[in-house]
Amino acid sequence: MSKLDSRIPAGPLADKWKNHKDHMNLVSPNNRDKIDIIVVGTGLAGGSAAATLAEQGYNVKAFCYQDSPRRAHSIAAQGGINAAKNYQGDGDSTYRLFYDTIKGGDYRSREANVYRLAEVSASIIDQCVAQGVPFGREYGGQLDNRSFGGVQVKRTFYAKGQTGQQLLLGAYSAVSRQIGKGRIKMYNRHEMLDLVIVDGKARGIIARNLVTGEIERHSAHAVVIASGGYGNVYFLSTNAMGSNVSAAWKIHKKGAYFANPCYVQIHPTCIPVHGTAQSKLTLMSESLRNSGRIWVPKNIEDAVAIREGKLRPENIAPENRDYYLERRYPAFGNLVPRDVASRAAKERCDAGYGIENNDTHEGVYLDFSTEIQKKGKEAAVEKNIHNPTDQQIYDLGKAWIEEKYGNLFVMYEKITADNPYVTPMKIYPAVHYTMGGVWVDYNLQSTIPGCFVIGEANFSDHGANRLGASALMQGLADGYFVLPYTIADYLSADIRTGEIPTNSPAFDAAEKEIQDKVNFFMTNNGKHSVDYFHKKLGHIMWNKVGMGRTPEGLQEAIKEIEDVRKEFWADVRVPGDANGMNMELEKAFRVADFLELGQLMAKDALAREESCGGHFRWDHATPEGEAERDDENFKYVAAWEYQGDDINQETMHKEDLIYENIEVKTRSYK
Amino acid sequence: MSAQKGLNLTLKIWRQKNNKTKGQFETYKISDVSTDSSFLEMLDMLNENLVNEGQEAIAFDHDCREGICGMCSLYINGRPHGPDTGITTCQLHMRMFKDGETIHIEPWRSAAFPIIKDLVVDRSAFDRVMAAGGFISVNTSGNTLDANAILVPKEDADNAMDAAACIGCGACVATCKNGAASLFVGAKVSQFALLPQGKVEAKRRVLNMVKAMDEEGFGNCSNTGACEVECPKGISLEVIARMNREYFSASVDQG
Ligand SMILES: Cc1cc2nc3c(=O)[nH]c(=O)nc-3n(C[C@H](O)[C@H](O)[C@H](O)COP(=O)(O)OP(=O)(O)OC[C@H]3O[C@@H](n4cnc5c(N)ncnc54)[C@H](O)[C@@H]3O)c2cc1C
Numbered sequence: 040m041s042k043l044d045s046r047i048p049a050g051p052l053a054d055k056w057k058n059h060k061d062h063m064n065l066v067s068p069n070n071r072d073k074i075d076i077i078v079v080g081t082g083l084a085g086g087s088a089a090a091t092l093a094e095q096g097y098n099v100k101a102f103c104y105q106d107s108p109r110r111a112h113s114i115a116a117q118g119g120i121n122a123a124k125n126y127q128g129d130g131d132s133t134y135r136l137f138y139d140t141i142k143g144g145d146y147r148s149r150e151a152n153v154y155r156l157a158e159v160s161a162s163i164i165d166q167c168v169a170q171g172v173p174f175g176r177e178y179g180g181q182l183d184n185r186s187f188g189g190v191q192v193k194r195t196f197y198a199k200g201q202t203g204q205q206l207l208l209g210a211y212s213a214v215s216r217q218i219g220k221g222r223i224k225m226y227n228r229h230e231m232l233d234l235v236i237v238d239g240k241a242r243g244i245i246a247r248n249l250v251t252g253e254i255e256r257h258s259a260h261a262v263v264i265a266s267g268g269y270g271n272v273y274f275l276s277t278n279a280m281g282s283n284v285s286a287a288w289k290i291h292k293k294g295a296y297f298a299n300p301c302y303v304q305i306h307p308t309c310i311p312v313h314g315t316a317q318s319k320l321t322l323m324s325e326s327l328r329n330s331g332r333i334w335v336p337k338n339i340e341d342a343v344a345i346r347e348g349k350l351r352p353e354n355i356a357p358e359n360r361d362y363y364l365e366r367r368y369p370a371f372g373n374l375v376p377r378d379v380a381s382r383a384a385k386e387r388c389d390a391g392y393g394i395e396n397n398d399t400h401e402g403v404y405l406d407f408s409t410e411i412q413k414k415g416k417e418a419a420v421e422k423n424i425h426n427p428t429d430q431q432i433y434d435l436g437k438a439w440i441e442e443k444y445g446n447l448f449v450m451y452e453k454i455t456a457d458n459p460y461v462t463p464m465k466i467y468p469a470v471h472y473t474m475g476g477v478w479v480d481y482n483l484q485s486t487i488p489g490c491f492v493i494g495e496a497n498f499s500d501h502g503a504n505r506l507g508a509s510a511l512m513q514g515l516a517d518g519y520f521v522l523p524y525t526i527a528d529y530l531s532a533d534i535r536t537g538e539i540p541t542n543s544p545a546f547d548a549a550e551k552e553i554q555d556k557v558n559f560f561m562t563n564n565g566k567h568s569v570d571y572f573h574k575k576l577g578h579i580m581w582n583k584v585g586m587g588r589t590p591e592g593l594q595e596a597i598k599e600i601e602d603v604r605k606e607f608w609a610d611v612r613v614p615g616d617a618n619g620m621n622m623e624l625e626k627a628f629r630v631a632d633f634l635e636l637g638q639l640m641a642k643d644a645l646a647r648e649e650s651c652g653g654h655f656r657w658d659h660a661t662p663e664g665e666a667e668r669d670d671e672n673f674k675y676v677a678a679w680e681y682q683g684d685d686i687n688q689e690t691m692h693k694e695d696l697i698y699e700n701i702e703v704k705t706r707s708y709k
Numbered sequence: 710m711s712a713q714k715g716l717n718l719t720l721k722i723w724r725q726k727n728n729k730t731k732g733q734f735e736t737y738k739i740s741d742v743s744t745d746s747s748f749l750e751m752l753d754m755l756n757e758n759l760v761n762e763g764q765e766a767i768a769f770d771h772d773c774r775e776g777i778c779g780m781c782s783l784y785i786n787g788r789p790h791g792p793d794t795g796i797t798t799c800q801l802h803m804r805m806f807k808d809g810e811t812i813h814i815e816p817w818r819s820a821a822f823p824i825i826k827d828l829v830v831d832r833s834a835f836d837r838v839m840a841a842g843g844f845i846s847v848n849t850s851g852n853t854l855d856a857n858a859i860l861v862p863k864e865d866a867d868n869a870m871d872a873a874a875c876i877g878c879g880a881c882v883a884t885c886k887n888g889a890a891s892l893f894v895g896a897k898v899s900q901f902a903l904l905p906q907g908k909v910e911a912k913r914r915v916l917n918m919v920k921a922m923d924e925e926g927f928g929n930c931s932n933t934g935a936c937e938v939e940c941p942k943g944i945s946l947e948v949i950a951r952m953n954r955e956y957f958s959a960s961v962d963q964g
């Protein structure tokens with residue numbers, strides 16, 4: 040049994056990263072082109088890593104399943120990216136960003152990693168600006184900032200509502216530059232299906248060329264997994280349709296521990312589900328919570344009338360609205376962290392006050408009318424308009440909102456056919472981000488030597504809950520500034536190894552296994568499509584491993600998922616041909632892995648007998664319905680070790696979380 | 710579920726096994742499509758029906774389904790991304806269609822975008838144009854200037870952002886009768902031309918990108934403006950004008 044060694048450097052927190060960098064082994068520039076590195080995924084994490092490693096002189100082979108690295112799921116991030124620049128002079132600092140992130144993560148993330156993240160955050164902004172990322176600016180030409188849920192300073196940098204897009208295009212242009220130089224070989228429309236281990240070290244991957252169907256072998260001295268999160272295990276989520284766990288799950292099956300799989304972030308501001316044909320959910324950026332007030336009707340008759348279409352929300356008087364976040368959490372109001380906001384919405388809807396006319400009545404309002412009034416009045420003063428009319432105030436306020444969030448409002452209207460400038464937006468929580476992932480040490484190496492994991496695919500920085508605008512930060516920190524150093528320490532032993540051959544027994548065996556699976560899927564000829572099973576799994580996950588969990592529900596989920604999994608292998612049908620593009624086959628491989636992961640998530644949630652962050656157990660709640668953490672018994676990372684086909688047999692290893700520099704407190708947003 | 714109506718539709722869809730075989734239109738019927746569904750959800754439904762009948766699903770590109778990744782394509786009733794304006798196919802909703810309607814669905818058609826299968830085309834020519842110069846040559850080490858040391862007038866930053874909003878979907882190429890990629894390339898050239906960071910290598914960039922664009926088999930721009938009309942991100946023809954200005958001044962310098 041391998042031991043968990045987090046390899047956190049000794050010494051004072053603020054010096055750990057610097058000291059570590061000073062003492063790690065290096066690969067000298069003239070030796071770097073003797074080394075090949077595979078990077079799976081070209082989102083913010085993988086793209087930035089590939090570009091930087093290539094810049095340093097390594098040979099990089101990068102893979103993504105889309106037709107271009109520019110399409111990675113990171114592109115969809117809207118709101119912004121945090122950095123402790125203190126440009127606004129509101130008291131921000133490395134320590135404060137570190138502290139907010141640890142607290143926001145409900146004291147379930149690793150202190151040293153989070154400190155390093157806060158430390159390098161400022162460089163990310165410098166780097167991206169130098170690359171031409173068009174962040175929002177003030178009239179004086181300096182960078183502008185906004186604030187995000189869970190914090191009380193303005194440290195979020197943004198590029199309109201398209202921050203992820205612009206950061207990814209920045210990384211993509213850096214990747215493009217290295218492709219042009221021949222230092223990155225890009226494999227678009229390729230999916231990694233397995234990891235190859237030679238003599239105990241990660242030495243390559245098996246990938247399927249999604250255009251020709253060919254199963255290919257690729258070797259390298261190290262493999263970096265940057266394949267994103269696993270939220271699509273719920274079928275409906277804000278993730279891109281192709282987002283999947285396969286790369287992370289395959290390395291798990293080869294020996295990498297999977298940490299805290301039950302930590303899932305449910306984002307409070309998504310457009311509610313419209314019907315059974317729905318394929319995915321759309322996020323409305325959290326930045327909207329800076330300007331919107333969240334409410335449901337105070338009187339249940341009004342909620343019923345709204346659902347029946349007999350009453351419009353505009354016509355409910357302010358005193359008949361329940362601004363439940365402002366009521367329950369006066370200090371943070373609408374800006375409480377995501378888990379708190381999501382549960383509060385569920386609580387109101389479960390109590391019958393939901394406003395959406397769907398089967399489950401799940402929906403609350405996000406209302407901009409107060410902000411339109413306020414900003415309209417401010418603008419009138421600025422423009423020297425005395426005694427403005429109501430219409431003038433509205434128009435000026437609307438113009439302000441449009442400047443700030445215009446594209447989101449257009450997007451909302453296209454999807455729902457409602458005009459959010461007039462009618463409050465309908466929102467409801469949805470699965471968004473996964474804090475759990477592959478266990479990695481301080482060097483971002485998994486329990487498999489030579490296999491590194493970065494970005495959303497690893498577990499280390501967010502704990503049980505992730506604050507807004509910190510995933511983009513982590514992806515780029517890992518890729519630009521952490522991994523390129525730490526991987527050198529590992530690779531320094533490999534400068535004499537030479538090219539890794541792909542004709543070894545390890546490659547033969549891995550390829551055969553995949554080929555056999557392809558053959559199975561193509562000939563099984565069952566009764567149901569892949570989506571049929573994915574939806575079934577998603578349903579169980581949302582109902583029993585979702586926003587509120589109970590021991591009974593989790594036990595049922597484990598059993599039910601097992602049944603769906605058996606049914607899948609007996610009865611899945613994949614039509615078409617394996618020797619060419621076949622998207623049903625692609626999905627089959629992904630859903631097979633989701634089925635195993637789903638079971639482990641339920642198992643992990645069952646074992647964690649406390650509530651923290653996104654993991655909420657009804658049997659561990661205060662009388663007011665707030666989460667009840669148990670630091671004494673559960674201040675650890677649960678790292679699961681694969682033990683063969685039966686997921687119930689996985690064993691848990693514990694990494695104790697030691698906080699030397701901050702006091703662990705109860706998280707309160709009252 | 711909000712007020713919804715079930716549409717019955719006839720779909721004429723381009724099917725093509727791969728780039729070596731010929732394709733043809735096939736006709737499919739689909740019933741009870743919710744007007745709240747997106748166009749791609751309608752295709753999901755059709756595919757589910759096909760798979761249940763043991764037939765091969767229709768291949769089409771998509772990923773984010775939020776109008777931002779640029780992966781979805783589709784030529785719908787003679788227009789890229791369909792009848793609505795300012796959106797991608799994943800944001801097209803079925804309420805734009807009428808009960809009983811026949812809808813024609815084709816892949817992007819352009820010499821520079823070969824068909825891979827059914828409705829999926831190969832847009833990697835865009836990536837190659839980017840690799841020829843669509844970047845600022847800055848080392849990714851993080852040892853650069855403090856971000857606020859480079860002041861950018863808000864207006865320039867906003868204009869650069871508008872140009873940078875291109876999602877690389879290729880609708881501009883698909884709709885252009887010459888198959889020109891000028892809107893796409895102009896957008897990238899403009900983003901960097903508007904920012905101080907991009908200035909140093911502006912000449913090299915535009916010359917290399919334009920050269921690569923020509924080599925990839927994109928047609929010549931004749932300023933018809935169809936691209937601007939169909940661009941889901943509202944990229945304006947101004948970016949083409951700016952690219953041309955940058956190109957001419959760079960060529961003059963070179964000569
Ligand atoms: C709608 C939305 C809005 C968001 N807004 C914000 C925000 O405002 N601020 C913030 O900080 N965070 C935000 N997030 C979260 C953030 O965007 C993600 O966590 C982050 O971008 C993940 O980056 P990544 O590089 O780890 O993975 P991704 O960007 O998901 O990239 C994954 C890559 O892996 C590849 N891949 C996956 N599997 C395989 C395989 N088997 N073989 C080959 N390649 C594979 C994919 O092709 C892709 O290139 C948002 C997320 C969503 C969904």
Ligand code: SF4
Nearest residue numbers: 875876878879881940
């Ligand atoms: S310019 Fe517009 S149409 Fe052309 S690729 Fe960019 S977003 Fe698509």
Ligand code: FES
Nearest residue numbers: 772774779781799
């Ligand atoms: S699927 Fe991403 S833009 Fe349509």
